[in-house]
Amino acid sequence: MYTMGIDIGSASSKVVILKDGNDIVAGEVIQFGTGSSGPQRALEAAFEKSGLSFADMTKVVATGYGRFSVEQADKQISEISCHAKGIHFMVPTARTIIDIGGQDAKAIKLDKRGTVSQFFMNDKCAAGTGRFLEVMSRVLEVPLDQMAEYDSRATEVVSVSSTCTVFAESEVISHLSNEIPKENIIAGVHASVASKACGLAYRTGLEEDIVMSGGVAQNAGVVRAISRELQKNVIVAPNPQIIGALGAALFAYDEAMKAQ
Ligand SMILES: Nc1ncnc2c1ncn2[C@@H]1O[C@H](COP(=O)(O)OP(=O)(O)OP(=O)(O)O)[C@@H](O)[C@H]1O
Numbered sequence: 001m002y003t004m005g006i007d008i009g010s011a012s013s014k015v016v017i018l019k020d021g022n023d024i025v026a027g028e029v030i031q032f033g034t035g036s037s038g039p040q041r042a043l044e045a046a047f048e049k050s051g052l053s054f055a056d057m058t059k060v061v062a063t064g065y066g067r068f069s070v071e072q073a074d075k076q077i078s079e080i081s082c083h084a085k086g087i088h089f090m091v092p093t094a095r096t097i098i099d100i101g102g103q104d105a106k107a108i109k110l111d112k113r114g115t116v117s118q119f120f121m122n123d124k125c126a127a128g129t130g131r132f133l134e135v136m137s138r139v140l141e142v143p144l145d146q147m148a149e150y151d152s153r154a155t156e157v158v159s160v161s162s163t164c165t166v167f168a169e170s171e172v173i174s175h176l177s178n179e180i181p182k183e184n185i186i187a188g189v190h191a192s193v194a195s196k197a198c199g200l201a202y203r204t205g206l207e208e209d210i211v212m213s214g215g216v217a218q219n220a221g222v223v224r225a226i227s228r229e230l231q232k233n234v235i236v237a238p239n240p241q242i243i244g245a246l247g248a249a250l251f252a253y254d255e256a257m258k259a260q
């Protein structure tokens, strides 16, 4: 039996196809989110990878910011629930999740069955999100997937203290004009994102294991900065960007089983 999870975020579109609620036969990411061609392209990529089509899917669950735009979905489920479900499947020992996506950041507390017991979210402001990193990557002329490498060469963590993305951008431009090495500025940018995520995470009580999901978890500089600030080990979920879609596909499997 095949089930599908579709996670349409603000920054990217993710599709997971699951066989018998257990094996990932496709897990595709397109770096374009809701309102773009991203959702369609992610579906096409997943069907091409698996050789399957919608007709083969017993149930489809959609999640993420753009979940109500997915016509084929049998059900919509919130991103919080889907990240929790996906993380519990991948890392059953997880008790705290830090999900940093394109436009929001969340800290979620789980019990040992993987049920959400508490969550905190920043969706009011771009600071502390992937969007903030995208803005800085453009100003610094360093691609997102190279930011961690620059960070690893930093000799100092330069302060990027503005709580507003627009002001922080001016701060970074002024650091650049003062010829501060990009490595050190990037370490400061990562520390700024980390401090916002940690602010949310502290409120959960920080029970271990602490696991990261979402696209920003692919930035090892941010992960290191979070781990440094919390003074705790932080685990990155395998393939962190598809965790929400995986959770949705697992919920779709539960729906399929209930219908039998
Ligand atoms: N290869 C990469 N290296 C480093 N960072 C990356 C990479 N790919 C994506 N990112 C980061 O991930 C962010 C997008 O994360 P994600 O795909 O989880 O967002 P989303 O689910 O669309 O957003 P949201 O949940 O807030 O609506 C980007 O803004 C970027 O900062």
Ligand SMILES: [Mg+2]
Pocket: 009, 010, 064, 079, 101, 102, 214, 244
């Ligand atoms: Mg997301």
